[in-house]
Amino acid sequence: MSIVEELMQTATSDTDLLRTLDGQGDDFSVPRDVDFLMRAPSQERAELVANFINDNQYGVATAEESGGKHSVNIVIRMPVQQHLALSVSGFMACVATLFGLDYDGWGCIAQKSAQHIVAE
Known part of the structure; x- marks a missing residue:
């Protein structure tokens, strides 16, 4: 698969994930x-x-092994x-392709903004 095809497929998957998070009431602007x-x-x-990833401070990356399978987990x-x-995910897809890895996507826990009650 070409890098352009990879980016297009990644953008579609990322958008689907954002729709799922939106359905859970996620406030996308809350850092997590x-x-x-x-x-x-x-x-x-x-x-x-x-x-x-770590040397260039793109995130906090850990090389992991489980059941004979190897992966890299990056937290930002x-x-x-x-x-x-979509920009960060696309960058990660490019890094994976450049180094011969398979990009498996991203995930997070839905966040809701704190509600502030103002006493009058």
């Missing part, structure tokens, strides 16, 4: 920890990408307004 996941062919490749504290979420 957002997890981005990449699947790696080896522990060495996972560590290489995690180090790249951010709001998830569509233009931000």
Whole structure:
């Protein structure tokens, strides 16, 4: 799959996730920890990408291994307004492609803004 096709598919998946969060009453402007996941062919490749992410301060990345499968989990504290979420997700898809990993998308917990009660 070309990088353009990957970006188009990622944007569609990201928009679907945002619709789900919207259905849960999410306030997209509230910053929260957002997890981005990449699947790696080896522990060495996972560590290489995690180090790249951390060294360039794109997020906080951890190379992980579970059941013989390798991955990179990247956490970024951010709001998830569509233009931000899709831009960061697209960047992660590009990084994954450049390093030969599979980008598996992102997720977060829906957030609601705090309601302030004003006494009169």
